[in-house]
Structure formats: C-alpha cells, structure tokens
Amino acid sequence: MKVEVVNLKKHFGATRAVDDVSFAFSSGQVVGFVGPNGAGKTTTMRILATLDEPTAGDALIDGASVVEEPERARHLVGYVPDSLPTHRDMSVHDYLDFFARAYSLKGTHREQIVASVEEFTNLAGIRDKMLVALSKGMKQRVSLARALLHDPPVLIMDEPAAGLDPRARVELRELLRVLSSQGKAILISSHILTELAEICHAAVIIEHGRLLMAGAMGDLLTNNVPQRTVLIRVLGRHEELYRELLQTPGVEKANLIGEEVAAEINGTEEACYDLLAALVQRGYRIIEFKQQRANLEEIFMTVTKGAVQ
C-alpha cells in the first residue's frame, strides 16, 4: 500500500492553495504534515480524502487515482477532519452505527465491527452517552472510531490533537502507534511539532502551498540543518579548548558551560568528524563528543517564513 501525491495543484481563483506538491508514504508509516496556518494542509488532505478535486496533478491511493477513480480511492481512506461530531440527540453508539450503515455494513457484521471499533478506541464504556455531552478528547476518539469503521488502510487526520488535554494527547498518540503497527499508512497534520516528532517516521513541510521539505524524520533532523551543535567534554584544558574553538575556521560560535564546550559548526556531519579528528590530533583527551540533534520545531522555524496566504 502506497500513497503518492504527484504534482498536486489546487487553485481557488488567484489563490494557489496547493502548488505542485509531491510526496509519498506507505503502510506502517506515520507522516507528519506540517505548515503554518493557510499553508494548504487541509486542502491537500481533503483532496486525498476525495472530498475536493485537484486543479492539476493527482494523488494515488494504492494506485487508485482520486481524480479518475474516486469511488475506489475513498474506500481506502479514513478521514478525520479538524471539526468534531456535533449531532444533537444522538449517542456515541448510534453515531457509529449510522456511519457503519452508511458504509453499507450489514447485520451482525456491522454490530461486530462497531463493537470492536468502540473497544479499540476505548469508547465501549460511554457508547450510550450523548455526543453533545462528550469532552473534546472523547469526541476526537469518536471521530477516529468513525474513520476506522470500514477498516481503511490509509488514515488522513487533520489536526487531531488540537485542543486536547495532555492525557487525551498521550492516549491519541498511543492509538496512532497501535494503528501504525497494524500497517496503516497515516498522514497527520498538527501544530504540536514536538509530539509529531515523537510518533512520526517522516514529515512533510509546506508553506504557501509549496513543498519545502519532505523525508524520513531522521534525515530531516540531521541533514537539513545549516548549523550543528556539538557538546565536547575533555579532561582538563576545557578553557583552552574553548579559546581554540573560537578561532577554528568553520566553528560559528562556542560557549563554555561548566566543564563542557558547546560549539556551533557550519556544514555537514563531515565537518563534525573533521573537528573531532583535529582535536584528537592536537592532544585533547576527549571523553565526550556529542552532536545535539535539531528538533522538528527548529527545522520548521528555519525553513518556513510564517507567512499566511
């Protein structure tokens, strides 16, 4: 199962909501979809869920085009929008039963599916509660349960963690981990970047509808930062090391923190290796040389300008 977004464009009049975006992900992967407000995340997700039609380009869900075969594509996708269910006079169970019927699930099979989804999303205990009486976290779980009813191999989740309290967020994260381990391909947008970094295997960053960066989380965190910080600890001579680093070409900045020296280096990981080799050659007795990894938030701030369309 592979999801491919190919040169996707969506224009609303003069506004280019999505402008030539391409990326791909596959089964078992959780992909973070990151961008400032108005970057085109929701539009892209709605296209993937077959709710909107692209102006140009295409998205293929397991080879099914959302333009040419939307009927086939939509059966492969479970979509969790950023809004929550608001039906009045409806219980959690009735809501899920309604959508199960809408997916043409019949008889006892439907009952079993609804029961198992309620069990999985931990809703069994509140199945008779009215939707309006639920907390945001509970509603989000109902929304996820609805998207899982037809057992889609792909999940598209638009800001599922927005407004959730820490406990609900942890629970959601755990659910996503389980779903990912079940082989579902998950595209998830969120503003809580630290959280995304914890659960995502890859990330896609867009702004102004344009793709800025996409790739495995490890690659993004190591390859795409202009500056790297290394923490160096030596036996003795730490002040000497600090002064020497300040004069070393390629070292942008150095700070002496207790017995540790933090050095900001311009360049790739090779530059780190070169620095380490040079220090060893100069006789420093290095007991720790650790590269501090950038986090998703830093990368996001570096690559985006924060402008809204």
Add this chain to the structure above:
Amino acid sequence: MTAESALRETSVRSSLSDRLNPIVVKELRQAVQSRFVIAALMTLLAIQLVAIGIYLLTSGDSLLNFDAGRGVFLMLFSILQGVSMLFVPLYTAVRLAAERSDTNVDLLFITTIKPRSIVAGKMTAAVVLTVLIFSACMPFMAFTYFLRGIDLPSIFISLALGFIVVIACAQAAVFVACLPVNRAFKVIFGIIGLVLFGMVYFATMAGVSGLIVGGIGSRIGASDFWQGAVILLVVIGSLTGLFFVLSVSLIMPLASNRALPVRLYVTAAWLLIGAAALIYSEVEDNHVPVTVWQVMFNLAFAVALFVAVSERDRLGRRVLRAVPQSPVKRAWSFFFFSGAASGLAWAAAMIGLTLAMTWLWAELYPSRNGAGDLVGSAKWLGGMCLYFFCYALSGALLRRHLLNRVGAGLTWLIGAILLSLGSIVPVLFGYLIFFGDQWWSEDHGKWLVGNPFAWSNKSHRVFYASVAGVWAVMAAALSLRWFIARVKSFKPLNARTGSLAEDDDE
C-alpha cells in the same frame, strides 16, 4: 414463542433494518430521543383535546344541529394543519441546515451514501413524522363523524390533502436548508418561506372548507372532482419533485455533474406535462392547457438562463470522466452537463422548443377556443425570454471581461442588476427629459424598452423585439468564441492532455 421463531423474527427485523436508508434510521432515532418532537406531539394532542372539550361544553343545543361535526372537524383540522405545516418543515430543515454547516455532509460523501439518498432519507423521516402526527390526531377527526354534518370520505380526503401539502412544504423547506448561503441569508429565506407557507395554509383551509361544506361524498363519483384532484396532485407533485432534485443537486459535491438531475427532471416534466396538455386541449377543444404549459415552462426556462450563467465555467476532471466517447452521444449529453455553456444551450433550446410547439399547435388549430390567448401569451413569453437571454449573457460577458474578480456563482446577480437598470433607467430618462407635464401617454411606452415584462404594450412590440433581437445577436456574437471553446473542450477525460488550466471559481 419458541427459540427458533424468536431467532427468525430477529433475523427478519435485522434484514429489514439493513434495507432501510441509514439517514431514515438516524433521523428517526434522533426524533425519538428529541424532547422537542415529544413536546410538540403532546402539545398538539392536548390542544386538540382541550379544543374539542371546550366546543362540546360550550355548544349546548347547537350540538343537535346537523353541522356540528363539520364545525368541529374544521376547527381540529386547522389546528393540525397549522402545527404540522410549521413543525415538520421547520424541524426537518433546521436539522439539515445544522448538519450542512459542519463537515457532516462531507463525511457522508466518502461513504457509500448518495446525495439522492440523503435528501430522500430526510424526506422519508419527515413523512414518518407527519404520519405519526396525523395518526395521533385521527381519533379526534373520526370522532367528528358521530357529531353529524360530515361524511367519512370528506374526513379522509381532507386529511390526505392536508398531508400532501405538509410533505410539499417540508420538501420546500429542505430546499431552503440546502442553499449554499450563510446563516443570515438562510434566515431571510426561511422567513420568506414562512410567509409563503402561511399563504398555502390559508389556501388549503379555504379549499378544505369548500370541499367539506359541499360534501365530498356526494361529488366523489363526478369526473370534474377527479379532474381537479389530478391537476392539483400533478401541480403539487411536480413542484415537490422539482424541489427534491434541486436539493439533491445543491448537496452534490462540487466536483460532480450537479446539473444532470435537475435538467433531466425538468425536461421529463416538460415532455410529460406537455403531452398531457396537448391531449387535454384535444379532448376539451380548448387551448387553455397548452397556454398554461407554455407560460409555466417558459417562465422556468427564463430563470434557468440566469442559473446557467452562474454555473462553473469549466468542467472538473471528475465530471469529464462521464463525457461519452461517441460524438453523437456527446452532442446530446452536452445539454445535460454542468457548466455555463451547457446550461445556456439547454435553456435556450428548451425555450425554442416550447415556442415552436406552441406555434405549431396554434397553426394546427387556429379556430379552437383560446387561440388568441395562446398566441398572445407565446409572443409575450418569447419576448420576455429574449430579454432574459440578453441580460444573462451580458452579465456573463461583463463578469468574464471586466469583473473577473467576481466568482462565476454571482453572475446571476450581475445579470439581475443589469435587468433592474434596463427596466428602470430608460423610463426614468424618458420621464425626466421628454415626458414633460404629460406624465404618461401611449407614445411614452417606447421608453419601456429594456423591461422584459412590458410586452403587454402591443403598439411598441416591434420596437421592443427589434432592440432585443439586435442585442441578443450582439451578445451571442461576442460570446461565440467562448461558447465554441467550451464545446471543443467537452471531451472525455482520456481524450484530453495536460491539466485543467482554469482555476476553480467556487
């Protein structure tokens, strides 16, 4: 009950439940859980009980009259009809409008439910609710029979008429709820709808009173009664059907051929009602049915011209998937696809066909009763449609070339502004400059040029027609390149290359 029969019953119930439209199941579950529904039903029953009690307690000797049952029935019917016409449409429409305002309808589109099933489900639930209300009140209604002065056919036919009117109103309300406008506009349309419902209520009450006073039982064998009943049913049925397909079309996703159900329905209704009108005209030896048919449909097609120019200019790729490969089929299907060019072509063709059929019928039977009215109304409506064509096309030209920041969906508004200006400005100009102290004379009628509804002024018709004709030719000539480009681009998806260059307007 044995275990086997209990199991069989459960299985039958489950199978029946599976066959039901999910929207119906959901709506009825919500209605059962809704305090509002229960409260409305109980209040209605209480009012009926109190009303009948007060009547019986206060009427004294008048109960011995032979018309007591009639009076009580009309009183109860007015309460039932009033409450049903207010409650059922309002309840159905408000629920739908609330669901449409969030992503719920979107979520349904990614299930196997079709937009048609959504509207049909809402309407079925409205029917069930109305049946519930009417059956709850039925004992009170039937009781009036024992008070004398009313026969059972009168009771049941009146209730049937009331029921049909409530369902038609519910469908109209669903249409308003489906309109893609903001809440403020919905409230405005809702208020207009309520006023119209009030008028329908009084018309229904007048009709039912007339029927009850005359007694339906005595007329039930007469052909006149059934003729009237069939005509009434056809009119209410056609309007309800139109509102149904319009509602379906409005909730269909943007990336679909939204025009198809509406155009197919109107074309089929035009054909069937037209055929019935011709037969009726032949049987009655009178042109009135054909006159009514041509007026009714030309008015509808004139409005359709404004709707057409407000449709999206280019078709999406999903819609193009359905374009037939065969050139002959493609030529026919062009008229039934979404898009401004297709809509204009369909509406203009239907106006042309209606006028041609009317002219042919008048030529075939020139001495039949009502021939003058048939020809006169056709000329009037023909002229009106020509002006509507000019205004709609000019609005579209303006939007494309000068006001291209305005979305295609608002082209009707530009056309309507032009129509208002064209109707008012010439006559105002004439009044200020030329009318002098003689504010109106027959000769001043020429200043009504530009007003599509001024065709009753026979002495200036040639002038009006000449201006409209020249204008229509100019507007059509200026739109020709655009129209040809749209016809050329009407090809199946696999016959096209590259992406769609045009931006989405919606």
